[in-house]
Amino acid sequence: MEERIARGLAALGLTPPPDAAPKLAEYGRLLLEQNQVMNLTxxxxxxxxxxxxxxxxxxxxxxxxxxxxxxxxxxxxxxxxPGLPLKILEPSLRLTLLDSLGKRVRWLESVCEALSLDSVACLHARAEEQALAEGFRDGFDLVTSRAVAALPLLCELCLPYVKVGGLFLAMKSVDSGEELNQAGRAIAKLGGRLLPPVDYEIPGCGVRHRVVRVEKLSPTPKGYPRRWAKIQKAPL
Structure with missing residues (x-):
């Protein structure tokens, strides 16, 4: 895996730290090992x-x-x-990994320890609840999410975390145009502005994906995010 990782990073034009490819390869080994007893991928x-x-x-x-x-x-x-690969490739990143499943969070903690990663917090919480906590609301330069939910719902979960002037980066498929159209009202209501999405090709396999970029213009109004049942029942 290490050699393939190094070739792929070079194809992307990245110059990561010398230990990035070995750490990613070890992460991959730990992932596949744990996947035999836990549904991770x-x-x-x-x-x-x-x-x-x-x-x-x-x-x-x-x-x-x-x-x-x-x-x-x-x-x-x-x-x-995408949080852990980003941290490995950019060690100065101050990272919080948030997930609602406790056993995944405990495994992530063990991975961070095995890879000697610092400035990483692994948090077991529901996104719509943690976004109301002090220090989390309007508290991050960057927020990422990868294929968690439809974009209108995802924006309500994620935009409350973004600082004014920060960015929400949603990883989506290239056929997400309808989601983009449907999310416009939610983005505006939550204090954001949709930037042009960026499509990219993963080197070596020809797969194309998309990153939806939302800039935070103003603090998210009180009352958002709502409870998950309400978000699902009545998307913005």
Missing amino acids: AITDPDQVVDLHFLDCAALLTLGVDFRDKSLIDVGTGAGF
Whole structure:
């Protein structure tokens, strides 16, 4: 995996720290090992783990967004994507991994310890509840999420975390045009502005994905996010 990771990062034009490829390879090994007893990923081929997880996440670093010394919360992180690859590739990042499943969060803590990663908080919480907590609301330079929910719902979960002037980066498929159209009202209501999405190709496999970018213009109004049942029943 390490050699494939190094080739892919070079193809993306990235110059990561010398230990990035070995750490990502070890992360991949730990992921596939744990996946035998816990449902972390449907992707079990090592080459596909590199392409569809690690290089897919690494592509966020090619968008012209400055991740250096920034605070980032990865909402609904699952097995740590995209947050952990971003931290490995940009060690100055101050990262919070948030997930609603406790056993995933405990595994992520063990991975961070095994990889000697600092400035990473692994948080077991529901996104719509944690966004109301002091220090979290309007508290992060960057917020990421990867295929957690439809974009109108995702914006209500994630935009409350973004500082004014910060960015929400949602990783989506290239056929997400209808979601973009439907999310416009929610984005405006929550204090954001939709920027042009960016499509990219993962090197080595020809798969194309999209990053939806939302800039935070003003604090999210009180009352948002609502309870999850309400968000689902009546999307903005």
